[in-house]
Amino acid sequence: MFTPMMTTPLTITSLMHHAERVNGLVEVVSVTADNPRHRYTYRDAFKRARQLANALKTLGLKPGDTVGTVAWNDYRHLEIYYAVSCSGMVCHTLNPRLFPEQLEYIINHGEDQWICIDPTLVPLIEPLKDKIPKVKGFIVMTDEAHMPDTKLDQVLCYESLIAEQSDQFDWPELDENTPAALCYTSGTTGNPKGVLYTHRSTLLHCYASICADVFGLSIKDVALPIVPMFHVNGWGMVYSAPMVGTKLVMPGPKMGDGETLCTLINEEKVTVSAGVPTVWLALLNYLQQSGSKVESLQRITSGGAACPFVVYDEMRSKYDVDVQIGWGMTEMNPLGTYNGNCPPALESLPQEELDQLRLKAGRPVFGVDIKIEGEDGQELPWDGKSSGAIKVRGPWIINEYFHYDKPTLDDDGWFETGDVGCMDEWGYLQITDRLKDVIKSGGEWISSIELENCAVNHPDVAEAAVIGLPHPKWSERPLLVVVMKEGKTIDKQEMLGWLEGKVASWWIPSDCVFVDELPHTATGKISKKDLRVQFADFQWSE
Amino acid sequence: MFTPMMTTPLTITSLMHHAERVNGLVEVVSVTADNPRHRYTYRDAFKRARQLANALKTLGLKPGDTVGTVAWNDYRHLEIYYAVSCSGMVCHTLNPRLFPEQLEYIINHGEDQWICIDPTLVPLIEPLKDKIPKVKGFIVMTDEAHMPDTKLDQVLCYESLIAEQSDQFDWPELDENTPAALCYTSGTTGNPKGVLYTHRSTLLHCYASICADVFGLSIKDVALPIVPMFHVNGWGMVYSAPMVGTKLVMPGPKMGDGETLCTLINEEKVTVSAGVPTVWLALLNYLQQSGSKVESLQRITSGGAACPFVVYDEMRSKYDVDVQIGWGMTEMNPLGTYNGNCPPALESLPQEELDQLRLKAGRPVFGVDIKIEGEDGQELPWDGKSSGAIKVRGPWIINEYFHYDKPTLDDDGWFETGDVGCMDEWGYLQITDRLKDVIKSGGEWISSIELENCAVNHPDVAEAAVIGLPHPKWSERPLLVVVMKEGKTIDKQEMLGWLEGKVASWWIPSDCVFVDELPHTATGKISKKDLRVQFADFQWSE
């Protein structure tokens, strides 16, 4: 057959090869349990990845096998990523914040054969020892001096393991559709489900994510991925930074610690970072308390959950940092839409409207095709108000969950995201809810996310959730559940009054309850599933 | 088979679909023969592309057929690009500056069935009428009012043709390796050769080219592709701009006209542009004469030939425009290396060294794998001095020339670019020569490009070329051939003296000749092939 252009496969191996040759001198800085500030270069990283690949081979691991990781963002985790995926194996990142039963389920379901563990996380896995029979052994990510005592069997020391290996390795030539990494969903709406990324999906996602209107990563940047590498591969930054030659700064176990983050940003001159809203609240909190600044920081991505206005507003006004919203999910590698640069035609909007726009989920990145479907299965117009189920399609969208017995796609081949939202004529997506959290009152939809955002903007409110509960007259009505900031109290009337004028009057929750804390999932999201169970017997007052 | 992620094909159709939905409101501005400033939106463009696709179908054209274009950069050419490629046909862009015999050869070799012609270019094709028997007819890109008289047969008017068609069209589902566009090389070193781009190669090139460190295209930008759409698809900007939502400004037949370019830049607020060095010299010339400014312009790409220092220097110092060098070729879609943002580690170099660095061909864009090969076939180190044949590999590099009887790749599957250069440890490529132009004196290489750049920096020199001629003692020695600026004269001694201290002493050409003009190719490059013929009988003086 006549093949006019080369059909060179899109593999992570090609990315590694490029990064080593072209960006090999760029630094990677990490915080680890055994070193508060480890630094070396991409060239060093990939050399050690080859040593590790040799080591994995001597352990009997073969292409197609799965290697688990229970680890933070640091250089050894980076080496494991590349060594495993480029050997044709699957790198299965496990979320250490999952409940033990969930971890057990996922390790078994993912068929992990070896597990690489951060020394600080060994105690987490020890209790599972006898419940994960397919696991042949553990590699503890440290040197001999820092090896923990452990009850686990078949335990190897990472540094000793690779020390004896050659730094030459012939990476196999892989088809671009070879699986590279496995990640399970957060389990917010049900059991975690496995998503198996391929080399192709990872690379294309990488290309799309570094565009000027998305992460806009440059060799001039210094990136701090706070989002964990066990959370959809750290939104791909551990791939895109070496691809571009961006210096990488990784916070290790300190990802939730405002002080460490602030120090890293200032000392390493971080320009760009990414994380969930909770992290930004922690950083803001620290900045306010300490009076510190983050002068090198230009822009941050907030994703994974709706971003509170205060994060967007204070980061910009007090610290001159642009907050960019991303929307996506495990099934999307994760990027779907991004709110980066704004079309010039909209820049002249009044500040308040512009703020609203900038807090939306953003516009589809090229590669992700989106449609909004009404309850009748018809596509809805992009008019800024018609809300419906969000469906997606594209080269880094899931096709089939890993070992799953139900169909993943709809009859037309679209993936139903489980989110509900609307699109405007510029392609700005607004997420109004999760399908499972939707509140339907008197036949009309109420956005729980918008109500929550509005409640959280009250200066005394720490966290808020809205759930729909059965109602005799309206079929369902919203209930507002609020956690106050320490030492603050307000009453029901004041809380509900705060919402007046800010949302449609019939959206105002029919009641409000104050609690000490809300249930959360392993990725730190409010678990409305648990909240609904908790309020199953709630009675409306009238 | 278990396919974990969607394998949605990378097609230009998907790009068009995205651009229409997400960036549909963005403007496209063109200069045409029938309208000095036509403007509409991407939405309008793709609607008309569907009308055109219907029209092509009624003409009997089928997937796999080739449609030629002899046209400038304007909106109708844009519509043709998408209508043809997304119908599964091949869009063959013809360079109107080719000699008639070359045009005839390429039209026949490319098997063009219909040709779309700009009204101003009809006279160019008329003489070929009886020599291109496979061509079934011509579509003149204008409305009835502007139709030229012509001796061609089977001539249709573009606007009338599409006016009667529906704006609904079911684009075929294409495999991503389907050919999309055909372009012939410039014929600088021999006969033009056909390169057939696929949907996949075009899309991947697009992704790579919009990176922050390459074109860095954003929805905030306004792009003016001056490089013709018949010259490697205008370096892909007619794809990447709609992909990102960048407003597109197209100069039509006025691409060489400094005044029009300046007016377009200022009135349309152009931020980014791309073209060959000649165009930048024309623009600089106009700016100097008129005293005009180009305040919106932030950065320009210069590629296709070595960029004179004066372009880089004056654009930056007088007009605050960053000049970014790109290196590539028809066989590479065209992008190979790019000199955009500079690694922070190099930013502190002394200005002179930094200038030298910024005038190199740049660093490999992700996707292009480069190696430098010595005469013994061994790979050379990236040490900033080991010069050899540049070979490339990657998903938008040619695999086989169109209808060609010699192998296109070397035995290991690399494409030999025909260029000679060296790489440094940061991956900066320096082009020293074309393989066919290499001068070897006493066993050592002399860079004709470096000598030419140096000669052209003399304030009175308009153009300069260096060729190697046989020499009894040194086997070959360089001859400098110079065109002076109007009204200027200097003598041989002064000219050669100018080079002293700027290049190694044994590089100084053994003689210098002044001529009124140099021979050029259809893309405006100096034709050293013709120059060598012209000086075949030259005798060294001593």
Ligand SMILES: Nc1ncnc2c1ncn2[C@@H]1O[C@H](COP(=O)(O)OP(=O)(O)OP(=O)(O)O)[C@@H](O)[C@H]1O
């Ligand atoms: N910018 C955002 N605004 C609002 N919600 C967001 C945003 N980004 C992500 N989300 C929410 O996070 C979800 C994706 O999260 P993830 O893939 O981690 O698992 P999950 O959906 O929480 O868990 P599970 O699918 O197991 O129930 C999205 O479907 C969406 O509901």
Ligand SMILES: Nc1ncnc2c1ncn2[C@@H]1O[C@H](COP(=O)(O)OP(=O)(O)OP(=O)(O)O)[C@@H](O)[C@H]1O
């Ligand atoms: N930045 C640059 N600096 C120096 N030379 C360049 C640069 N960019 C491109 N070139 C030259 O242009 C060539 C590519 O041009 P193109 O594909 O238009 O055809 P051509 O090589 O001139 O013609 P042919 O291959 O038919 O002889 C490269 O091989 C290189 O020699």
Ligand SMILES: [Mg+2]
């Ligand atoms: Mg989910």
Ligand SMILES: [Mg+2]
């Ligand atoms: Mg060539």
